[in-house]
Amino acid sequence: MSQEGEKYRTILEIFRDAGRGTGLVTTTRITHATPSGFGINMPVRWNEDKIAAQHLEREYDVLMGGGARHFDPDQREDGRDLHQEFEEKGYTVARSKQDLRDWGHEGSILGTFYDTHLPYALDHQNTPAHQEQVPRLPKMADAALQRLSQNNDGFLLQVEGGRVDHAAHEDDTGGLVYDQVEFDEAIGTALNFAEGRDDTLVIIATDHGCANPGLNAAGDRYSDSPKMFDRVADFQYTNSWILSELDADSTYRQIQDRVAEAWQFPIRRDEAELLQNALRGEYQAA
Incomplete structure (x- = not known):
């Protein structure tokens, strides 16, 4: 329009x-x-x-x-x-x-x-x-x-x-x-x-690129990147799934357990408390 x-x-x-x-x-x-x-x-x-x-x-x-x-x-x-x-x-x-x-x-x-x-x-x-x-x-x-x-x-x-x-x-x-x-x-x-047709055009285009999950250079060196890919291969659920069962009343241990189930590796207490503060509306970026 x-x-x-x-x-x-x-x-x-x-x-x-x-x-x-x-x-x-x-x-x-x-x-x-x-x-x-x-x-x-x-x-x-x-x-x-x-x-x-x-x-x-x-x-x-x-x-x-x-x-x-x-x-x-x-x-x-x-x-x-x-x-x-x-x-x-x-x-x-x-x-x-x-x-x-x-x-x-x-x-x-x-x-x-x-x-x-x-x-x-x-x-x-x-x-x-x-x-x-x-x-x-x-x-x-x-x-x-x-x-x-x-x-x-x-x-x-x-x-x-x-x-x-x-x-x-x-x-x-x-x-x-x-x-x-x-x-x-x-x-x-x-x-x-x-394939094999002469009457079909396939166009592949991106919508827009946004954000950066940081899949390369994980760890101290670029050579550590495969470890990050191996870790992603073990993921069971997305961040949306993690957040779907958490709220302002969630404890840091509940957050740790939820993340560990989704990602198959633990996060520290201080990392869980960052998310806890965000869920309570109290998180402030440094």
Whole structure:
């Protein structure tokens, strides 16, 4: 949109109106910035209830990610049941990994597999409930490609590994590395699809680089860096998982135990007390 509020045709509208297939796949909410930037006109990115309703109007073929809360009548301010409205338009509405398996790649699909962003890949692989319920990016990308490639006039599919960005903002080494590896697998899915074809262009781009987990030069020398990578390989959960069960009343020992379970190595009492102070709103940077 222009600063004056003029709506421009989005790239997905251009492809849709030309009779081509259209798809958005992400590990963020399907109403989040990147997928919406390909297909939605909205002056404020946080109007995600309105973005969800606009997805209904635009009638793109494939929509997959998180963000179920923006389609749920109990969580939307206007009480609209957008999941039902998508079904009334002929969409398959998938809410789980099993629903995606049952779809059959026919017709249009709305997949909202989590209330907000999809869980980080690291948390997913160590949480049975996530493994049972939530499909991962390579599987979603593959399903979208199988559906959209049925259009003889071609298609445009945008696939986003959006939680890499989130983990970088949070200085979350485990979250970043494992989601980046998963995105690399999704790239492999796209390249395997394109291999041997002369009609398919695969574009791989970064959103923006942010933060620095400090994976190199860990310890006193660069030669100590492999120790850091070995340590990351033992991580079980992300920082988000650690914080999800801590609050202002958490003791330093509870914090130590939570971190040790996630990272598989202990932190000192003074390090735990830094986090304790932050949870209480008392931490001040030096």
